[in-house]
Structure formats: structure tokens, C-alpha cells
Amino acid sequence: MVGNFTFDRLLWSITFLLNTELVVLLVYRKNHRVFPFFFIYALLNLFQGIVLFESYRIWGFRSTVSMRVAWSVQGLVTFARAVAVAEICHRILAKFRGIWGLAWRLLFAAAAFISFYAWTVSRGSWPFAILNLDRGLELAMATVIVLLFAFARYYEVGVEPAVRTVAIGFFLYSCFRVLNDTILEGWLHRYATLWNLLGTLSFLASMLLWSWAFRRTQPATTFETGLLPEDLYRTLAPEINARLRELNEQLRHFGHAEGKRT
Amino acid sequence: MRRERRRVALAYLLALRGDFDGLLGMARVIAVLSPGVAAVQEFERLRLTVNFLWRYRIIRMSVWAGYAPLPQMDGLSNLISGFSVRLEAAMKELGERAALVAEMVSSPDRRRIHPV
Numbered sequence: 001m002v003g004n005f006t007f008d009r010l011l012w013s014i015t016f017l018l019n020t021e022l023v024v025l026l027v028y029r030k031n032h033r034v035f036p037f038f039f040i041y042a043l044l045n046l047f048q049g050i051v052l053f054e055s056y057r058i059w060g061f062r063s064t065v066s067m068r069v070a071w072s073v074q075g076l077v078t079f080a081r082a083v084a085v086a087e088i089c090h091r092i093l094a095k096f097r098g099i100w101g102l103a104w105r106l107l108f109a110a111a112a113f114i115s116f117y118a119w120t121v122s123r124g125s126w127p128f129a130i131l132n133l134d135r136g137l138e139l140a141m142a143t144v145i146v147l148l149f150a151f152a153r154y155y156e157v158g159v160e161p162a163v164r165t166v167a168i169g170f171f172l173y174s175c176f177r178v179l180n181d182t183i184l185e186g187w188l189h190r191y192a193t194l195w196n197l198l199g200t201l202s203f204l205a206s207m208l209l210w211s212w213a214f215r216r217t218q219p220a221t222t223f224e225t226g227l228l229p230e231d232l233y234r235t236l237a238p239e240i241n242a243r244l245r246e247l248n249e250q251l252r253h254f255g256h257a258e259g260k261r262t
Numbered sequence: 263m264r265r266e267r268r269r270v271a272l273a274y275l276l277a278l279r280g281d282f283d284g285l286l287g288m289a290r291v292i293a294v295l296s297p298g299v300a301a302v303q304e305f306e307r308l309r310l311t312v313n314f315l316w317r318y319r320i321i322r323m324s325v326w327a328g329y330a331p332l333p334q335m336d337g338l339s340n341l342i343s344g345f346s347v348r349l350e351a352a353m354k355e356l357g358e359r360a361a362l363v364a365e366m367v368s369s370p371d372r373r374r375i376h377p378v
Contacts, residue, residue: 098299105301154308155294226295233296237303240289244310247282251314254274255321 008193011200016049018207022214029217037087038166041080042210048073071130078137081170085141088167089148092159097227103151110147111140135181142174162213169209176202271325275318282314 023042026032032039055069089107093100118136145167152159159167180195180202289307293299 096294098296099294102299102301102304155290157294227297228292228295230297233292233299236292237289237300237307240285240292241303241306241310243285244282244289244307244314247278247285248310248314248317251275251278251317251321254278255317 008197008200011197011204012049012053015200015204015207016046018204018211019046019049022207022211025211025214029214031214031218034218034220035084035087035091035166035214037080038084038210041077041084044077044080048077074134075130078134082137082141085144085167085170088163088170089144091163092148092152092157096155096157098233099151099155099157103148106151107144107147111144114140114143131181135178138174138177138181142171142178145171145174160218162216162218165209165213169206169213172209173202173206268325268328272322275322275325279318282311282318286311 019042023039023046026035026039026042051073052070055066059065059069089104090100093103115136118139119132148167149159151157177199180199183195286307293304
């Protein structure tokens with residue numbers, strides 16, 4: 001038990017140091033101006049570490065006050081992370097105005113739906129309410145990141161390597177938290193210590209990814225592209241779709257021709 | 263003769279796929295460079311793409327494996343020639359109208375552009 005506690009503290013110290021290093025790196029490389037919401041998230045993380053450490057020191061690890069403080073700060077940090085994920089989405093797609101207009105609505109709708117779903121299928125009792133909310137938000141963030149990459153791939157939009165790494169860091173961490181929250185809900189008491197340990201490890205991995213991503217200064221603005229006249233899309237898109245439909249028909253016809261002869 | 267028919271059928275399918283990809287690529291470029299896009303058009307295209315790719319793979323596999331008896335050579339030739347005339351005209355018309363797009367896109371490679 002003592003060994004576990006010492007290992008926990010060691011991991012916590014490493015995470016705290018890495019977090020500090022990330023904040024310093026962001027400022028030193030001037031990336032805090034390029035990714036202001038990510039910077040706020042990293043700062044809040046640092047703040048969370050200090051608050052948790054102090055509350056555990058003053059009220060003890062298992063006290064109700066400590067638990068309330070921990071979940072309140074966690075709520076704030078999770079919200080900041082959601083905003084940072086939105087910032088990443090904006091960074092990748094916003095330069096393509098039309099696509100961004102479609103993407104943000106879709107991503108927002110998907111996030112809202114997933115959060116609502118996670119809330120409704122989870123147990124309604126109050127002790128699990130925060131846990132469920134946390135899981136819902138994490139699941140929504142993971143989904144948004146997957147959809148974002150799907151969007152970028154479908155429209156062949158280039159994603160900067162640093163931004164991709166940051167997004168992967170968010171995705172891994174969110175996935176891990178969803179998994180962990182689900183298991184924690186099932187075996188709450190037995191699993192609590194291990195939950196904290198694994199959570200710290202996954203956060204450590206994400207922190208390493210983010211530090212790697214921000215090891216260089218990122219450009220303030222991404223590639224700006226000239227846009228086509230407004231009416232070009234309105235006239236060409238339906239026509240192209242009509243041609244695609246025709247090709248589909250052609251393929252169907254070919255398949256049927258074979259079928260008839262069979 | 264049978265092998266030849268299969269070869270022609272596969273070539274036909276490949277050409278269909280090529281034309282489909284070409285149109286799809288053009289549509290994506292136009293969507294990406296447009297100040298506003300309509301969700302209906304984008305979803306319609308996605309639906310068509312899924313539909314096409316699914317059917318394409320099924321037909322191609324059955325032709326390749328020899329499970330599906332092939333249409334007669336003359337029927338296949340008529341199908342291809344009739345189709346290619348129509349498609350050629352359509353592509354030409356679209357190509358002219360999208361010349362502006364091509365010009366804009368031909369500047370540094372749009373695909374996988376990184377700002378650094």
C-alpha cells in the first residue's frame with residue numbers, strides 16, 4: 001500500500017513537472033498565441049494539480065470536501081479541454097469556409113447527441129451523476145475528433161503534423177477516461193486506486209505527445225485559400241451529383257445485364 | 263473468348279470507377295473552395311459514393327472470380343460506346359465550367375497542404 005502510494009506520488013510529480021514544462025514550452029515557443037484555448041487548458045491542468053495536492057494535504061484523500069473540490073476542478077478542466085478540442089477543429093477546417101460551416105454544425109450535433117445518449121443510458125443516481133457527465137463529455141470529444149479526421153480525409157484537407165499529434169493526444173486521453181469511468185462505475189470501491197493510477201499514466205502519455213507537438217513554433221495562420229464565386233457551387237454541385245447518379249445507374253444497369261443472363 | 267470478355271468487362275468497370283473518382287475529386291475541390299456548401303448536396307454525394315463503391319466491389323469480384331456470366335461482347339461494346347459518348351460530352355461541359363477551379367487548384371498542390 002505504501003509502495004503504491006509512493007509510486008502514485010512519483011507519477012503525480014512527473015506529470016506535474018511535464019505539465020509545467022508544457023506551459024513553459026508553449027510560452028517560450030509563442031504557441032500560446034496560436035493555441036490560446038489549449039494554453040488555458042494546460043494552465044488549468046497545472047492549477048488543478050496544485051489545488052488537488054493542497055486539498056488532499058489539508059482534508060485528506062478520502063474526505064468529502066476533497067472529493068467535491070476534485071470533481072469541481074475536474075469539471076472546469078474537462079470544459080476547457082472541450083474548448084481546446086473545438087479550437088483544433090477550427091484550426092483544421094475553418095480556412096475552408098463552406099466546409100467549416102457544415103462541419104461545425106455536424107460536430108456540435110454529434111457531440112450533443114453523444115452526451116445526451118451517455119446521460120440517458122447511464123444510471124440516474126446522484127453519486128454517479130458527475131461520473132456520467134464526465135463520461136458523456138469524454139465520449140463526445142473522442143467522437144468529435146474521429147469525425148474531424150473523417151471530414152479532413154473525405155475532403156482531402158491537409159492536417160498540420162503538430163495539430164494531428166495534439167488531437168491524437170486528446171483522443172487517447174478521452175478514450176481512456178471513457179473506459180475508466182465505465183469500469184469505475186461497475187467496481188467503484190475496489191477499483192478507485194488503480195483508476196487514479198491508470199488515469200495519471202494516460203495523462204502522462206498525452207502530455208508527452210503534446211510536448212512533442214509544441215516543440216517548435218507553430219505558424220499563426222494556416223494556409224489561406226482563395227474562394228470560388230458563391231454561385232459556382234450552387235450550379236456545379238447538383239450537376240456533378242446528377243452525373244454521379246448517372247454513373248451509379250450505369251453500374252446498376254451493367255450488374256442487371258449480367259443478372260439477366262445468369 | 264470468355265477471357266477476353268471478362269477483360270473487357272473489368273476494363274469497363276475500371277473506367278466507370280475512374281470517371282466516378284474524377285467527378286468526385288472535382289466535387290470535393292469545388293466544395294472545399296466554396297464559401298458555402300449545402301448539406302443536402304454533400305450527403306447526397308456521400309450516399310452515392312457508398313452506393314457506387316459497394317456495388318462496384320460486388321460486381322467486380324463476381325466478374326473477376328467468374329461467378330457471374332458475362333454479357334455478350336456486342337452488348338457490352340454497345341453499352342460502353344453509348345455510355346462513353348454521353349459521358350464524354352458531360353465531362354467536357356463540366357470541365358469547361360470548372361476551368362476556373364482547375365486554375366485555382368493548380369497553384370501549389372492543394373492536397374495535403376501544410377502551412378509551414
